[in-house]
Amino acid sequence: MPWTAAQIAAHLQGEVAGNPDIELTGFAPAKAAKTGDLTFAENDEYFEAARQSAASAILVAADYPAGDKTLIKVKNARVAFARVLPLFFPERRPPAGVHPTAVVAAGAQVDATAAVGPYCVVAAGAIIGPGTILESHVHVGEGARVGADCRLFPHVTLYPGVQLGQRVRVHAGTVIGSDGFGYVMDEGKHLKVPQIGTVIIHDDVEIGANVTIDRGALGPTVIGRGTKIDNLVQIAHNVTIGEHCIIVAQVGIAGSTSLGNYVVLAGQVGIAGHLKIGNQVTVAAQSGVMHDIPDGQKWLGSPAQPDRQTKRQLIAITQLPDLIRRVRELEQKLEKMGEGAEAQRASDPAP
Structure with a gap:
């Protein structure tokens, strides 16, 4: 669907410098752009490349001269880039309804506007909210609840009792609610501690592919609102993660550790159990955290320490x-x- 520069500017709360009626039919990086495409530039180097490209318009944040290109000026080019892409590449939505190969148990509740794909299983007592999409081979366990406008990609597994809020996205292969790793030594053998808690995922969380989030031993494992979790992350039982955190690939968080809000854990960070990580903490890649971290600090290294100390x-x-x-x-x-x-x-x- 084509969009005029004026329409896109209105959508982004920006302004047009140049031809507001020019029609834009796609979005591409400067090197691949063709006539009719919109591209974006967040610095002088990118702008020069965009100016020399075949793109018909450029999304910019700075006060660049229009020249022979129409400019759509916004406060933040990268934020605008994220907001404009869905106009040109809307996400495919399957039609509402339950696929004939899906198994929905008696007593399960699937909203009429939800889509349950091929070979899905929705167990007894499970609830699937309005507008939610279950792609193929998703398993929703007994008594699990999935809120409105969620999307579960193929082969996602929700164990019994798991709760997802609204607008939660869970990518392929992720398992939520498997048993926590809890054992005690009894007469020379490892005796399993039953894991009878659950997992609560709050609104607007996105979880990458092949993530594992363990259920609590007693209470819940909790993922706070707006948190984003990358691929291949392991979150152990009774972990609590605050709001709007960023958890990058291959992070491992041991049991009963709590993270505050706006925490950033870079790739391959490991965090020991029963620790408290404060608000707005950043931990650098491949760090091993063995101690509590106060609010606002940056740590790195293994064992991790405050960044200035480690750098010295x-x-x-x-x-x-x-x-x-x-x-x-x-x-x-x-x-x-x-x-x-x-x-x-x-x-x-x-x-």
């Missing part, structure tokens, strides 16, 4: 080879001085 240590490590060389040189000088003093004593006449 890393700088000191890079200086070690030179320090070792200098110490050896001093040792050699001292040895020579000692040999010289010994020779001098040997040559002195006896008293």
Whole structure:
């Protein structure tokens, strides 16, 4: 569907410099753009590339001259980029209804506006909210609840009792509500501690592919509103994650740890159990966190420490080879001085 520059500007609360009636039929990066495409530029380098491209219009944040291109000026080009893409690439929605191959148990509730895809299973007592989409082979366990306008991609598994809020997206292969890793030693064997809690996912959470979120041992494991979780993340039992956190790929969070709001865990961060990570904390990639972290701090390293402290240590490590060389040189000088003093004593006449 074509959009005029004026329509796009109105959608983004921006303004047009140039031809407001030009029709735009697609969105592409500058290198691949063709006539009719909109592209975007968030800095001078990108703008120069966009200006020289075949694109018909450019989405910009700065006060660039229009020249032969129509500009759509906005407060933040990257935010506008995210908001304009759905106009040109709307997400496919299957028709409402239950596919003939799906199994919906008696007593399950599926809203008439929901879509349940091929070979899905919706167990007894489960609730599927309005506008929600279950793609193929999704399993929703007994008593699980999925709110309005959620989307569960193929092969997602929700164990019994799991609760999803509204507008939650869960990507392929993710398992929510599997047993927490809880055992006690009994007579030389590992005795399983029954995991009888659940998982609560609040509104506007997005969970990547092949993520595993364990159910609580007693109470719930909780993921706060607006949090985004990347692929291949492991979240253990009774973890609590606050609102609007970013959890990047291959992070592992051990049991009963709590994260505040707006926490960022970069790739492959590991966090030990029973810790408290404050609000607006950032942990750098591949860090191993063994201690509580107060609000607002940045930590890195393994074991992780405040970033300035770790950076000083890393700088000191890079200086070690030179320090070792200098110490050896001093040792050699001292040895020579000692040999010289010994020779001098040997040559002195006896008293």
